[in-house]
Amino acid sequence: DQQVKQNSPSLSVQEGRISILNCDYTNSMFDYFLWYKKYPAEGPTFLISISSIKDKNEDGRFTVFLNKSAKHLSLHIVPSQPGDSAVYFCAASESSNYQLIWGAGTKLIIKP
Amino acid sequence: DAMVIQNPRYQVTQFGKPVTLSCSQTLNHNVMYWYQQKSSQAPKLLFHYYDKDFNNEADTPDNFQSRRPNTSFCFLDIRSPGLGDAAMYLCATSRDRSSETQYFGPGTRLLVL
Numbered sequence: 001d002q003q004v005k006q007n008s009p010s011l012s013v014q015e016g017r018i019s020i021l022n023c024d025y026t027n028s029m030f031d032y033f034l035w036y037k038k039y040p041a042e043g044p045t046f047l048i049s050i051s052s053i054k055d056k057n058e059d060g061r062f063t064v065f066l067n068k069s070a071k072h073l074s075l076h077i078v079p080s081q082p083g084d085s086a087v088y089f090c091a092a093s094e095s096s097n098y099q100l101i102w103g104a105g106t107k108l109i110i111k112p
Numbered sequence: 113d114a115m116v117i118q119n120p121r122y123q124v125t126q127f128g129k130p131v132t133l134s135c136s137q138t139l140n141h142n143v144m145y146w147y148q149q150k151s152s153q154a155p156k157l158l159f160h161y162y163d164k165d166f167n168n169e170a171d172t173p174d175n176f177q178s179r180r181p182n183t184s185f186c187f188l189d190i191r192s193p194g195l196g197d198a199a200m201y202l203c204a205t206s207r208d209r210s211s212e213t214q215y216f217g218p219g220t221r222l223l224v225l
Contacts, residue, residue, distance in 0.1 A: 104153070
């Protein structure tokens with residue numbers, strides 16, 4: 001049973017436009033959510049996180065939105081740049097458990 | 113810069129020949145994790161250390177062992193690598209165990225011949 005779902009395996013966006021990556025979860029006990037970016041042959045790089053007490057967190061070009069009632073979060077990248085082309089993983093955790101529960105990832109392709 | 117370092121970046125071993133991968137961190141984090149990642153799948157947690165306390169995942173094969181001699185270093189030992197163990201091995205750290213960001217090293221790509 002997948003507790004964290006990224007339903008789009010890939011997404012293609014024009015350079016300069018907004019990229020929106022989506023993530024859904026089923027476990028209402030999750031209280032901390034993270035986005036990681038991964039280039040081929042490298043480890044995941046932490047991008048941005050959000051606690052369940054917030055509905056938005058912003059860091060430069062990256063904004064994460066959390067909708068707890070819908071159990072949905074999204075990552076907005078604006079403007080999208082060629083270097084943003086990578087696989088993006090959504091992950092979640094709950095305060096009583098050390099494990100990060102990962103989505104399957106979305107491959108983002110930024111077209112010049 | 114504070115970081116998570118993994119050596120080597122690429123490791124080639126023979127079927128059945130023991131191999132050790134290393135990880136060090138300058139973040140002074142209490143928790144260190146080892147993950148296995150194949151192709152672009154999500155990382156799979158093998159085990160973690162909370163300080164000196166070792167925690168094995170239920171489905172981690174006995175072939176995989178770990179050592180943490182001090183706060184900064186953690187090792188992954190694969191006693192008898194099989195072809196199915198070829199993967200990227202990721203080390204990560206976090207300050208504490210729950211609701212904390214995990215920071216990953218660059219990974220070691222293991223090839224088994």
